[in-house]
Amino acid sequence: MRLLTVGGVIAYRALFNWATPSMFVGTLLVAPLFQLLFFAYLGRQLGVADDTFYIVGNAVLSATLACVFGGTIAIANERRWGTLGHVLLSPRSRTLIFLGRALPYAGNGLLIAVFTLTVGSLLLGLRIPASAVPGLAVTFAVGSLSCACFGLTLGALGLRFRDVWLISNVSLALMLLLTGVNVPAEHLPEWMRVVGGWLPITHAASAARLLVAGEGFGAALPSLWREALVGLVYAVVAAVLLTLFEAESRRRASLDTL
């Protein structure tokens, strides 16, 4: 357990290139807030949905940048800096090591989501029932964690494919569309809804909406379980990919080129 947390925090500081204060504020706090405002006003203008829909959805979504990039960075940068070989050769469980790497990013995502929701609600005048707050905190945490696991999967893919940043960037853009945060799911074609159902954030966003609507934690629980399941699936996929690529690199003796 100590390995999971301490190792994670150190790697987080070492590998997080946006770790300067201004970069953090500009990229991770201000940018998602503007994204929220953009879609909220667009929604108002086009009469798609009300502010609550956009504020809550985009607050959950605001964690994606930090979490998806974070998860990708956690693995991809190790390769870039040539430290991957050392990590893979460590006798500890690799899955645990990388899961530990993802944790701080998820925590960061949670922080961002809370910030975005708070400021977004203040700016646009949304009142959140106090009873919903604990449930929302859990929802944001689950969403961030599942997002970070998704990032880990992308990072693991990055071990094989050079243009992992392209994949991360496109994934982020796709999440704007497919998670049903900005276009209500009923307006999306069936196949997009299915894909969205297997992306992180989708279920967390619907859980958050139920909570803000005052439906109570019980009503949100099924969505939360689904979100957690999606995250778990990505964590397993990431672990399988890492094991696979590691075995392959040993066979080809190409650890350095990993």
Added chain:
Amino acid sequence: MALAIEARDLRRTYRTRTGWLNPRRVAIDAVRGVDLDVRRGELFGLLGPNGAGKTTTIKMLNTLLIPTSGTARVCGFDVVSQTREVRKRIGYVFGGDRGLYDRLSGLDNLRYFAELYGVPAARQKRRIAELLELVGLAGRERDRVEGYSRGMRQRLHIARGLLHEPEVLFLDEPSIGVDPVAARELRSTVAGLAATGTTVLLTTHYMAEAEELCDRIAVIAGGEIQALGTADELKHYAQGRRVLEVQAFGVTDAQVKGIDLLPGVREASVEVLGTSQVLTVQSDAAVDVQADVLRALDGVRLGRVTARQPTLEDAYVTIVNGVDRTPATVTA
């Protein structure tokens, strides 16, 4: 005779902040008062160890850096206030393989810089063809630069530096990382340029390059010019000395220090060459130190032992070793 480059008491201090939580201002005096006079058509060498101030000096002369104090003129124009006039007349080539548009062809790179450097449109085509021929890239000019070898990139750099037929060419360590054959070709290209009347200021830390090419050489170290003259004149710094070279395996620093203190010894230094070391001992010509040196090396396995006359390299070592090499000063 008119001067191509004249510098008076050039100084350059770099100020940087280090630390984030506890920032400190650090000022580094990279160049501390350089005077230079380079005649038109001269091939002038600036020789010095890494960090001696060579590149800083060149960048002050070619307008990329503003001197902290002092003045410099190139072709009679001030490098701070008359940059455009200076830039029209100079070319700059630096070592290494950066500074090119990698995804463009060599030809595109040259076309772009020909336009930027003001080569008349009607002359561009012929000029570029001439230069491709000169640097041996003819036939490869349509390939993307990302596919070029280091030597080819270096030659493309040179072609670019010559596009506008500069009166003064600054060559900053052009042979760095270039293989020996390419370096030889490079030297002949540079010699050819000088023969056509171009003034060349060359920085290098390769002794042979400086000795072969340069009319005059300035040895710079610690941000100051320590010695100036022709290669033969510089050798006087080591005159009255003789040199003992001992091939050895496993000489310790303590032993070298001990040898340095022997009577008659002026300098002692060790260089690692493959699996062996070469101990070079400079001594006064009148003293034969060989017996003392070998006694000091008692117990160390030795190879060839030779005594010879001093070379430019010995002179260079003498000059550079006399300099305090710690230019950093902290100003709180």
Added chain:
Amino acid sequence: MRVVRLVALGTLLHVKQFSRSQFEIATALIIPLVQATLAVYLFRAGTEPHRMLEAAIGAGMMAVWSSVLFGSGGAIQTQRWQGTLEMLMLSPRPPALLIFPITLATAVTGTYAMVATLLWGGLVYRIPLDIAHPLAFAVAVPAAILGLGMFGLLLASTFVLVPNANAVNNALEYPVWLVSGMLVPVTVLPGWTGPIGAALPTTWAARAVRESVTGAGPVWPSLGTCLAISAVCLVAGAAVMSYVERRARANATLALA
């Protein structure tokens, strides 16, 4: 004449350099397609399902702004990383003339996305290319590109003065889309954003292009305003650029080391 030649050749070569990076091209094409799709569904879900073509073109204009924002905002830094900044600055030309072709190239490459979103809209969503004033459209798009390229010079020169300009870059994408009404003019915004929008060349560029597509207004006043504001930006950018060059020579920040 020489200046026009220099800018034209420079722009062409920078477009070439940019276009040969698979990563940049893929990012610059795929993400706008996703955004165009998003716009299409948003319009359909809302009250404006008949304005599909505007959604596609709006997404294209958004991509042009992203390209200018990231490309121009980081232009000087990119040249510094490539080691080409010193080589550019050694040219006996005003520094603005060396950077402007780069910022113009970032606007030009933004049009790839515009073409892509229109094709995407036509092929996937059967959006017909019913442009009200084709001639005006054919003029407005290149002129808007030119304007945004000029605006880019101001971004390029001021952003090098801002510490951590990347952070500013990342934050400025959405607000300009919103305030300029790139996808759709947003009338529900708070009143104080109006003057900001009116001062941005992006607003007038988007408006001119939209007017040429819908025929909802005369194109030329908007286009003229766009170019006038852009020209002011170009002059201001050139002045800042000269200051930046001198400062960089004094502070030794032209080279990476």
